[in-house]
Amino acid sequence: MERWNAQCAAGTDDNFGRELFLVPLDTPPYYAVGPMLPTFVNTHGGPKHDAAQRLLDADDRPIPSLYAIGECGSLWGPYDNSMGDITEFIVSGTNAARHALKETPWDAT
Ligand SMILES: Cc1cc2nc3c(=O)[nH]c(=O)nc-3n(C[C@H](O)[C@H](O)[C@H](O)COP(=O)(O)OP(=O)(O)OC[C@H]3O[C@@H](n4cnc5c(N)ncnc54)[C@H](O)[C@@H]3O)c2cc1C
Structure with missing residues (x-):
């Protein structure tokens, strides 16, 4: 957090080169996201079709x-x-x- 806040103060993101949302984390409380798993929002199945659909x-x-x-x-x-x-x-x-x-x-x- 110290590194991130210093980068925000300097206006440069040395880790990923971000130019937007350089907002310091300086106001608690803080929340973290736990483990995330890939999943689907699609079905993608169905019948076969040719190039003309x-x-x-x-x-x-x-x-x-x-x-x-x-x-x-x-x-x-x-x-x-x-x-x-x-x-x-x-x-x-x-x-x-x-x-x-x-x-x-x-x-x-
Ligand atoms: C939360 C979410 C986020 C997504 N984000 C993205 C994204 O960022 N980029 C991306 O590329 N894709 C995204 N998708 C996937 C994308 O929206 C779908 O792949 C796409 O809309 C599928 O298009 P479709 O025409 O096959 O089906 P649909 O868009 O589902 O169209 C099917 C239509 O048929 C109608 N219908 C169903 N039954 C009947 C019936 N019996 N009679 C008449 N009409 C009927 C339905 O009402 C619907 O309008 C997202 C999907 C979800 C759920």
Whole structure:
């Protein structure tokens, strides 16, 4: 704490080069965080799809007019990618919509 407070007073963080939040710890009480473990805020599972986001059947053939985007069949699988999910749902949703718009409408009734 003495080192940190001295760095704050000098306006330089020699440990990590931080330029913001150089706030001294000089007013008790102080609190500390205990051990932290990595965990998930995602599901990332789901069905397989191709590059056009079309869902694939058990033989890896596209199922007509059925798309999966975002976390549904996510490319990240079991990995915590940190920040890639929002990019994925934008890119995969746009990609699926582009392909869906090229399809011939069909009457399901
Ligand atoms: C706390 C938290 C923090 C996160 N932080 C980040 C971050 O910093 N960066 C990042 O990249 N990702 C982050 N994520 C992950 C990211 O938000 C998700 O991966 C992303 O929103 C998934 O998008 P999605 O379109 O697959 O699903 P969703 O965003 O869950 O969209 C699914 C939609 O379908 C709707 N829906 C469900 N059932 C039905 C139904 N039967 N009929 C009609 N609609 C239905 C739901 O209401 C929802 O709007 C975070 C997630 C959490 C929980």
